[in-house]
Amino acid sequence: MTPLSPATTRRAARAPEQAGPPPARRGPGFGLRRVGVQLLLWGYTALAFGPLVLVLVGSFRTNADILQQPVGLPTSLDLGNYQRAWETASLSIYFLNSVAVTVAAVSLCVAVSAMAAYALSRWRFRGRAFLAALFISGLMIPAKLGLLPVFYMYQSVGLIDSRIGLVLLYAANGVPFSIFVIMGFMRGLPLELEEAARLDGANPGRMFVSVALPLMRPALAVVTVFQFALTWNDFFYPLVLMRSDEKYTVPVGLTRFFGEFAADRATLFAGLVIALVPLAIVFALATRHIISGLTAGMSK
């Protein structure tokens, strides 16, 4: 996959909106077909959304209710399940850990990737092509297979059971995708503004901070959203590296929670909803960026 040009990404992301479908020829059976299409679309909506609705509805019901009648509406709007999941099952602690780790890791990853991507796409130096290829090849490397050596490396420097260790690992994992997206975006940015800044006597650091960084914002948004979701969701690293409950992130906390509350479905549903909230917020705020990130794979 060669890096995408921003023009391609934008076109890919926007194309469905702009290029309308061919004007449908009206004929016999036209209305019927239209109804059929709508039925299919709403049918799939139910399939995509239904499970999430079941979880949400279940989180407001009592456990006895759910066991008796698995599908049904809540009899009263009881928030007890949420309270139990948040406090008794210590999801609050896992939640705060996840927030701290995710914010730190995404910030670090975006910062170092933006700098490296800027240097790689704007400055000519020996080894540049190799370095770019090395970073981009990370998109296809199953990095998790290196976890055992990371484990022993961390053990020797005291980073086992450390949130800082997790942050570094997540930031490292996000580097290839971030550099890939930002470099692709930079390729389509005109050089003139930076030229002008240079003639005005700006040094490279100044050019990056004052000129390039503001221009990069769309790419940074895509990268931030994706790294946020990946980091928030990750389960494998903390499963292996974290030892004490009070440092667990949400996914590992959930496995513990599912063990302890196996019989209490109502609380489990509430816990799942809590774990999903941050992503729902991100999704609501950044649907556009998500769609252009997903179609970033369309590069040619």
Place this chain on the structure above:
Amino acid sequence: MVRADAVETRPRLRRRSAGRLNRTPAGWIAAFCLPALALYGLLIIVPLGTAFYYGFFWWEGTQRAGFAGLGNYQEILTRYPLGTEIPTALWHNVLFFVGTMAIQNTVGLGLAVLLYRNPRFKRFFQTVFSLPYLISPLIVGYIWSLLLSPNFGPINYVLRSVGLESWALPWLGEPTTALPVLVLVNAWQWIGGPMLIFLAALGGIPQELEEAAALDGASPARAFWSVRFPLLMPAVGVITVLTFIGCFNIFDLVYALGGSDGGPGGAMDVLGLLYYRTAFEGGTNAIGESSALAMLIFVVIFGFAIVLERLLRRREVTQ
């Protein structure tokens, strides 16, 4: 190796300074590239190299116990239990990939075509269909394990109440149904990706082509299959690569649906779980065996990804 190259760039750079925006002092280059390189090199590249190295030694706990050559590879490929577990897990990964591809390329394309032809509420549908994409596979697994639970799950409840008692199976507890259910759940989660990619590809195909076909007397179906469909092949290629990487890296979803042993009788056991068990729940030679296994998995994933990518690129050149 990596750092040596970065350092080496400095003196030569000063000698070459033609072109624009080129005269960037080496200090700046190092300052901009080294943080990312240090993170990525130390935590991604070096560990994989180390695993490669570890695989050539026998281990007793964390102590090295002599050079093994290819001994570890021979051990894990021939000796029980890994000797049988590896082919089984690999086969499950393959089935899982094939099944996911089949669903994503048909249902995903179908949804994309429907949305392309009916722009009403397109944004809404697009968003809802790709909603599960962002959810953690672990959470997706837990959601479905609750929904599919044999006695108190809503799905079997509905099946029973419409008179399909014989269909109310312990879906995840039965070796024959576990893997197909895993494929369906996985496709449910990721379908938004292929759909959006197909939608973008459909939008990028010029209208004139299909109109020309229509003028030549082709039926709409014929025009689709003969004109539009071949032009969607690059999208299929991209989806193949992404799905391949996703399917061979799978871990969380299976863990949530079937635990670290891979469900009933290991019916959902995959390479990711096997690596986890070998590395972190293994015996005295865990480091040697799991490192060898990691390298085998690495070769399968990275090798196939590169081959697929080359094939795609060649197709694009010839088109």
